[in-house]
Amino acid sequence: MKLDGVTILIGTTKGAFLALGGADRSGWTVKGPFCDGWPINHLAGDSERGILWAGGGGEWSGAGVWCSTDEGESWDVTRLTKGTMDDWAANDPEFAEMIGWTDTPLPFAEQFSQIWSLGYAHGKLYAGTKPANLLVSEDDGKTWSAMQGLTDHESAESWNPGAAGLVLHTIVSDPQNPQKLWVGISAAGVFATEDGGKTWERRNRLSNVEACVHVDHPAAPRDGETGHCVHNMMRAPGKADLLYQQNHHGVWRSGDGGRSWDDITTGLPSTFGFPIRIHPRDPNMIWTLPLNGDSAGRFPPDAAAAVWRSKDGGDSWQAMRNGLPQESCFFTVLRQAMAGDTQDPAGLYFGTNSGSVFASLDEGENWQEVVRHLPTILAVEVFENT
Secondary structure: OOOOEEEEEEEEOOEEEEEEEEOOOOOOEEEEEEHHHOOEEEEEEEOOOOEEEEEEEEOOOEEEEEEEOOOOOOOEEEEOOOOHHHHHHHHOHHHHHHHOOOOOOOOOOOOOOEEEEEEEEOOEEEEEEEOOOEEEEOOOOOOOEEOHHHHOOOOHHHOOOEOOEOEEEEEEEOOOOOOOEEEEEEOOEEEEEOOOOOOOEEOOEEOOHHHHOOOOOOOOOEOOEOOOOEEEEEEOOOOOOOEEEEEOOEEEEEOOOOOOEEEOOOOOOOOEEEEEEEOOOOOOOEEEEEEOOOOOOOOOHHHOOOEEEEOOOOOOOEEEOOOOOOOOOOOOOOOEOEEEOOOOOOOEEEEOOOOOEEEEOOOOOOOEEEEOOOOOEEEEEEEEEO
16 A cells, blocks of 8 residues: 555554545545544644554553554554453453453553654654653653653643543654654643753643633633643744644633733634644644634534634634535534645545534635545544655
8 A cells, every 4th residue: 555645544443444535636546444543633644754644542552553554554553551451361361362362561541541642853753641751862762751741741740631631742843853742631731841841831821811711611811821632733833933722711822932812712703612723834824724613513613614713813714615514414523523734725524423524625715525435533634655
């Protein structure tokens, strides 16, 4: 299997899938499932070497990272924590033999249950876990160590779990500076390091406290800070540390690497949503996919799907609906389930909990359903080999 052109990497509740679109991003062919049917929360890749990674796991399997060094033909797992199957196998030799289990100590024992996010930058592979830790590997995921500067942060005892638990779900790197990283934790907020992970700074301060004092939602800004339940975050292209985040309550922009945040939600139909995406070359063009509210069903407002686009950094928004279902649409798009390519014009892709992937090859103007009938989609990323 040769991954030429654009390939959509899809994580689902029943394994990983690849949707091959080729150089012209059409005729999408689905391959999979891979990773033995594990729940796969996120994927990453290195197109220069043809390597793919998939992170996930759960109560049965424990947490682990799968790796393919042949562009998806074959996959091997590095297990990091134990699961229920280890207890079963330890007490049932026949079951142990059936699954090929050996009594080999796992590096993180029972410290976490799942891998929730992956990030590859500057030759290092990063993984976020549930409960929230940040791991790093310098050998493509064969061995891992915890970044204790974050685990032992002075605020760690006050971190509160979101609805999905205390998860480190977003890892953002600086393409020019390997010492700089940002992570998003639900519900503890944004953290940043500028010394390669030795020390971390919590960055949730509002730029305009007065503008948010009258909001009474439990996840809303308060005490001079944005809501701590950040859902997804990206760094814009360019030298400036321009960040955007979709929060549990609102969409936010920071021009100073997260040290202060501006509310850019005005013009959107809802304060709630999960993913956010930035154009690969234009730092002012962003997309998000609002849902109708955390307790109102978590589907598109009025059951009519739209990706909302801003061309001016969030000062104004436009709904992009062409090709998306406009009646009886009740799907959810999760925090890691929206991605983009670097083609010209840029392509956008999102996956739904109803098992579909929608694609736009013209920066959101028009959409088409390119994959359907998959299990619940947890993550979408793009692998480009052009």
